[in-house]
Amino acid sequence: MSYRLLTLSALRNRLARQPRGAQQPNLAQHPAGKAALSLLKVVASAGLPLLLLWLAGCSNEPAPRDTHSPVSDNGEISSFFYSLLLYLDAAILAIVVAVWAYALVKFKKQAGDDTLPEQSHGNMKLEVIWTAIPTLIVVAITVPMLVGVFQMSKRHDPNQPVVEVDVTGKQWWWEFDYKSGSAAGLHTANELHLPVGTAVTLHMTSADVIHAWWVPRLGGKRDANPGRTYPMSFTAKTPGIYDGQCAELCGSSHALMGTKLIVHPLAGELEVDYKGQKVKLETYETWVREQQAPAKPPVAELEKGLKLFKERTCPSCHLIQGLEGTDIAARSATSGPNLTHVGSRMGIAANTLLNNPENLAKWISKPSAVKPGSKMPDGLVTPEDAKAIAAFLSSLK
Ligand code: HEC
Numbered sequence: 515m516s517y518r519l520l521t522l523s524a525l526r527n528r529l530a531r532q533p534r535g536a537q538q539p540n541l542a543q544h545p546a547g548k549a550a551l552s553l554l555k556v557v558a559s560a561g562l563p564l565l566l567l568w569l570a571g572c573s574n575e576p577a578p579r580d581t582h583s584p585v586s587d588n589g590e591i592s593s594f595f596y597s598l599l600l601y602l603d604a605a606i607l608a609i610v611v612a613v614w615a616y617a618l619v620k621f622k623k624q625a626g627d628d629t630l631p632e633q634s635h636g637n638m639k640l641e642v643i644w645t646a647i648p649t650l651i652v653v654a655i656t657v658p659m660l661v662g663v664f665q666m667s668k669r670h671d672p673n674q675p676v677v678e679v680d681v682t683g684k685q686w687w688w689e690f691d692y693k694s695g696s697a698a699g700l701h702t703a704n705e706l707h708l709p710v711g712t713a714v715t716l717h718m719t720s721a722d723v724i725h726a727w728w729v730p731r732l733g734g735k736r737d738a739n740p741g742r743t744y745p746m747s748f749t750a751k752t753p754g755i756y757d758g759q760c761a762e763l764c765g766s767s768h769a770l771m772g773t774k775l776i777v778h779p780l781a782g783e784l785e786v787d788y789k790g791q792k793v794k795l796e797t798y799e800t801w802v803r804e805q806q807a808p809a810k811p812p813v814a815e816l817e818k819g820l821k822l823f824k825e826r827t828c829p830s831c832h833l834i835q836g837l838e839g840t841d842i843a844a845r846s847a848t849s850g851p852n853l854t855h856v857g858s859r860m861g862i863a864a865n866t867l868l869n870n871p872e873n874l875a876k877w878i879s880k881p882s883a884v885k886p887g888s889k890m891p892d893g894l895v896t897p898e899d900a901k902a903i904a905a906f907l908s909s910l911k
């Protein structure tokens with residue numbers, strides 16, 4: 515008995531052969547079978563590419579995390595190189611496939627022709643051509659790419675107005691400390707607000723493990739390493755709201771460590787589209803003034819929430835500026851976001867939940883149910899108390 519690999523052609527031969535004895539109908543020759551087969555072919559040839567496009571997440575609209583719709587100078591540079599490589603590679607693929615297809619047809623082995631084709635081994639001209647062309651392509655990519663890398667790691671002119679923000683990654687949220695300009699001294703979380711058309715430098719660090727700051731439409735990622743600070747300079751060009759995501763596996767809730775970048779106009783209100791929703795953007799200076807204001811004391815119905823907030827040890831980790839007994843939080847690796855204006859944020863828990871009283875209550879009564887491993891402890895309050903605290907926190911606009 516001999517074994518051999520069943521090649522495709524052997525398989526076809528075997529299938530075509532009628533089985534010994536029984537006279538079985540051949541499905542492929544039956545009219546219904548033929549129709550089914552051609553339908554299958556159409557679906558496979560048209561449907562498969564469509565399915566691939568769908569799986570790749572292709573869309574006409576600029577998605578909230580779309581690197582191909584850049585909104586900053588850095589984003590434009592990286593998007594340019596993405597397109598350059600994509601079109602260059604597509605052209606190379608097209609040429610190679612065309613030459614291959616031509617060779618396939620032109621030099622097909624003829625029946626009865628057993629002569630060897632002309633041997634090109636050691637052909638100096640060919641060797642030079644196929645060494646020179648790839649070298650030229652690599653140079654054409656590398657030289658502008660190096661220029662781009664230097665442009666993206668530029669430092670801003672210190673004589674120009676620059677918004678400087680210290681960005682600290684923490685398991686699993688982002689802390690922002692404004693260092694310059696009108697916002698100097700401002701301390702916020704998770705949603706980074708910046709002015710359009712102004713030079714910005716973020717100074718990245720981490721309070722615990724390695725995180726990475728990434729707002730795809732802004733372009734580029736920057737690692738946030740504990741004990742080190744890396745700058746990232748850019749100018750945002752288009753007002754709007756852009757989603758971001760921690761891009762370095764940093765523990766159980768890494769996937770829930772989102773962020774938002776909100777680029778404000780310099781003058782006048784502006785309506786922008788965010789995920790199909792119309793959102794009004796005030797000017798950057800208005801936002802700064804609102805955030806710098808101390809928290810307003812709660813109205814009578816919400817006083818219970820403030821009282822519970824103080825009793826349930828919340829102020830040991832959270833700051834509410836301007837309300838007595840709530841601004842005692844010491845800054846540490848496990849302390850939480852500044853809540854002075856938490857009601858003004860679009861999301862809570864680093865963009866994991868929409869900011870509304872129900873979600874706030876859900877978060878406060880059991881953070882680990884929203885974010886596994888959360889550094890905010892469970893069981894601080896009953897669900898009833900959580901509702902009262904959530905109502906109070908929502909009022910902190
Ligand atoms: C041991 C410190 C600690 C204590 C105590 C604590 N928290 Fe937190 N809190 C955190 C941390 C850390 C986060 C960020 C969690 C995350 O997003 O991963 C957080 C997040 C929050 C947020 C979401 C803020 C935002 O903008 O995303 C709210 C609201 C909040 N805490 C309310 C409370 C309340 C109310 C209490 C008291 C019942 C409380 N916290 C007690 C550490 C603490």
Ligand SMILES: [Cu+2]
Nearest residue numbers: 725760764771
């Ligand atoms: Cu992270």
